[in-house]
Amino acid sequence: MKQTILIFSALIVAVLCLFQLSKYALLFGNTNIDAVIAMIALVFFAIGAYLNKKSFHHQKVVLNEGKIDHKKITQLGISKREYEVLLQVSQGLSNKEIALRLSVSESTIKTHVSNILLKLDAKRRTQAIQKAKEHQIIAL
Known part of the structure; x- marks a missing residue:
């Protein structure tokens, strides 16, 4: 449970940092909006892939333990x-x-x-x- 809370907390912090970064990048004109959106999408993709891998591993363990007598x-x-x-x-x-x-x-x-x-x-x-x-x- 603690690990799930930490993962989602890290996800929220990452999203907030990306939004702040995109706000400053747009204010100073260094980056266009497409690059910022692509960066946010990549972060979410990486986190989603990690969570999916972890979830699949957990399901596999539960299925092995769940043999019916x-x-x-x-x-x-x-x-x-x-x-x-x-x-x-x-x-x-x-x-x-x-x-x-x-x-x-x-x-x-x-x-x-x-x-x-x-x-x-x-x-x-x-x-x-x-x-x-x-x-x-x-x-x-």
Whole structure:
């Protein structure tokens, strides 16, 4: 988190410096506006490429860590539909939103969520998600 804040702070400082530089360059007539815009575009391109590379590396690590233990799903007795509901719950969706996505009634979703809570020995949805991650039945 601190690193992200530092990167965006550096980006803001760089943009402010470029704007100040362009203001003085235009006042003194040393540079035309196209060169200033090109310089700003190059800085943003370099920062974007760096952030994209860092983001891609982070996604790769998460994908490697996020292996699903299908045997554990069977062991816990979670049905395919309950697993679908669990995935939707892990995305932070409400019962109503899940019902709309899966084309079932809201009461059916409530039943599935109750079954999931029982099978994972959880009292709340957030606790169920945490336990599911611990059991490696949903991706981190």
